[in-house]
Amino acid sequence: MxxxxxxxxxxxxxxxxxxxxxxxxxxxxxxxxxxxxxxxACAPGVVRPEGSDDCVGVSSTAYDFGRPQFRDVVQAIDKENDRLKDGGYVTVALMLPYTATTPSTLSDIHHELQGAYLAQWQANHAANGQAPAIRLVLANPGATSDHWELLVDRLERMTTSSDRLRAVAGVGMSTDNNKKAVAELTRRGIPVVGSSITADDLANGQDGKDPFPGLARVSPTNTDEARALASFAKVTAGKALLVYDRPGDPYTRTLQRSFAALIKGSPYEPQPFTPPADRSQEGTTANTFRQISHLVCNTAPTTDTILFAGRHTQLRQFVNALGARGCQERRFTVLTGDEGSYLSGEKALDRGALRHNLSVRYTSLAHPMAWTQNPPATGGSPQAMRDLSDLLKRAERAPVGPIGQVALDDGQLIIGYDAMQLAVHGIREATPEGKTAPPLADVGLQWPQVKGRELRVDGASGWICLNVHGNPYDKAVPIVELTPEGGSRFVKLAWPEGKPPTAECLTPAA
Structure with a gap:
């Protein structure tokens, strides 16, 4: 067995x-x-933080953050970066919320990304021997910038690595999270060039203090935008009603204060609305705006202006409500800040409202028509806009492009281009002769000298002449109007000082 x-x-x-x-x-x-x-991991340098599905970090590859509309321009940037020689370039990070979800925000980011790339390409291919070359990377703090701390840590490490990071550009909206990010970046000695931030409390020079050392901006503050609006529209206290976001964010709060100062002594109590914490969401504010539209009709017949201090989602709701107001026979003009540009291509906007004695005008950060229709002799150059237009034509195909579908009327491509130009200017002015990179600390020290005939930046949005606090002096402010047919139209250039700067573009003593 x-x-x-x-x-x-x-x-x-x-x-x-x-x-x-x-x-x-x-x-x-x-x-x-x-x-x-x-x-x-989402891609090299980009991760999902614990408890989040958002892809956050710094991308130096052709990763498009899952946004197909970015693909062409991101690939163009990657191709340009690949041709740079090790040790011969410095890095600029374009900080924007690439994983945002609202179509209007993604459209703005797409256009600003295109503008930044075109400035990078121009800096590297039309440099006349200037050094260093410029490498561009994409820095994402998250859809609502919630993960700004993780991003700032990563950017700081890049200043001492072979990346040789020397500036952060972009920033995006004037939100509390972005304000914290800029404060921490500049505290760590990293220069920042804000493209579309306009909040007064995200700027230096308020009350003589500089809480963001090394910050420069290419856009006017909300106060300057409001002053330009006032000089254009001749706003007076007895003819205007203020509608504002309560409690607000850095953008809406400073716009509210600026508007309130313009109509001090108004017979009308300002009307508040309270949006969701994430102001890209609808919330219940449409009901509030329906009620405010009734109050608008109860104002005196001489009241014809509504000053709106709010974000674009709420602006769209308010315009839609005004389109259904009872006093259709009365003409009103809504005046607001640069958030109005988001509505240029907004499909949910009731365009019919604009045919019912209602105009919506806003301060744009830039506009392609600003320097083509009888432009002023100073304050900007038609040639700068022509140079950008020529570059855009070249970017329709290789070797410059393609960079995807282009639009200029929202101003974002232009302002992204100018912010990158300013960053390049600061980097190269700070680079010692014979060296391939400037000391990090020296880049932010260049901003007070960006003025005068030789040292200003001739931006496509207008001359960029900075004061000692890094803010643009008497920057051109295009006034733009939404049209019933869709899109927008350029109305007129306005100026915070009531007139363009002189040819010398020197800022006066405070």
């Missing part, structure tokens, strides 16, 4: 081997699955 025992032992060994193999394969399967589940 020994042979029978051997058979059973063989069968047992085979059975055990199969069981062990199955266990090992199963364990390996679940281990791999667990590792895949725990893998937080």
């Amino acid at each position: 020994g042979w029978l025992r051997e058979i059973w032992e063989i069968r047992l060994y085979r059975y055990v081997a199969v069981v062990v193999t199955v266990a090992l394969v199963t364990g390996l399967y679940f281990a791999v699955r667990s590792l895949a589940h725990d893998d937080r």
Whole structure:
């Protein structure tokens, strides 16, 4: 019977081997699955923070953050970066919320990204021997900038690595999170060039203080935008009603204060509305605006202006409500800040409202028609806009492009181009002769000298002449109006000082 025992032992060994193999394969399967589940990487340099599905960090590859509309321009940037020689470039990070979800915000980001790339390409290919070359990377703090701390840490490490990061451009909206990010970046000695930030409390020079050392901006403050609006529209206290976001954010609060100062002594109490914390969401403010539209009709017949201090989602709701107001026979003009540009292509906007004695005018950061219709002799150059237009034509195909569908009327491509130009100017002015990179600390020290005929930046949005606090002096402010047919039209250039700067573009003493 020994042979029978051997058979059973063989069968047992085979059975055990199969069981062990199955266990090992199963364990390996679940281990791999667990590792895949725990893998937080989105792309090189970009991760999902714990508890979030948002992809945050700095991308130096052709990664488009899952946004197909960015693909062409991101690939163009990657191609330009690849041709740069190690040790011969410095890096500029374009900080924007690339994973935002609202179509209007993504459209603005797309256009600003295109403008920044065109400035990078121009800096590298029309440099006349100037050094260093410029590498552009994409820095994402999250859809609502919630993960700005993680991003700032990453950017700081890049200042001492082979990346040689020397400036952060962009920033995006004037939100509390972005304000914290700029404060921390500049505290760590990293220069920042704001493109579309306009809030007064996200600027230096307020009350003589500079809480953001090394910050420069290419856009006017809300106060300057309001002053330009007032000089254009001749706003007076007895003819205007203020509607404002309560409690507000840095953009809306400073716009509210600026508007309130313009109509001090108004017979009308300002009307508040309270949006969701995420102001890109609809919330219930449409009901509030329906009620305010009734109050608008109860104002005196001489009241014809509504000053709106709010974000674009709420502005769209307010305009839609005014379109259904009872006093259709009365003409009203809504005046607001640069958030109005988001409505230029907003599909949810009731364009019919603009045919019912209602105009919506806003201060744009830039406009392609500003320097083509009888432009002023100073304050900007038609040639600068022509140079950008020529570059855009070249970007329709290789070797410059393609960069995707282009639009200029929202001003974002233009202002992104100018912010990058200013960053390049600061970097190259700070680079010692014979060196390939400037000291990090010296870049932000260049901003007070960006003025005068030779040292100003001739931006496509107008001359960029900075005061000692890094804010543009008497920057051109295009007044733009939404049209019932869709899009917008340029109305007129306005100026915070009531007139353009002189040819010298020197800022006066405070």
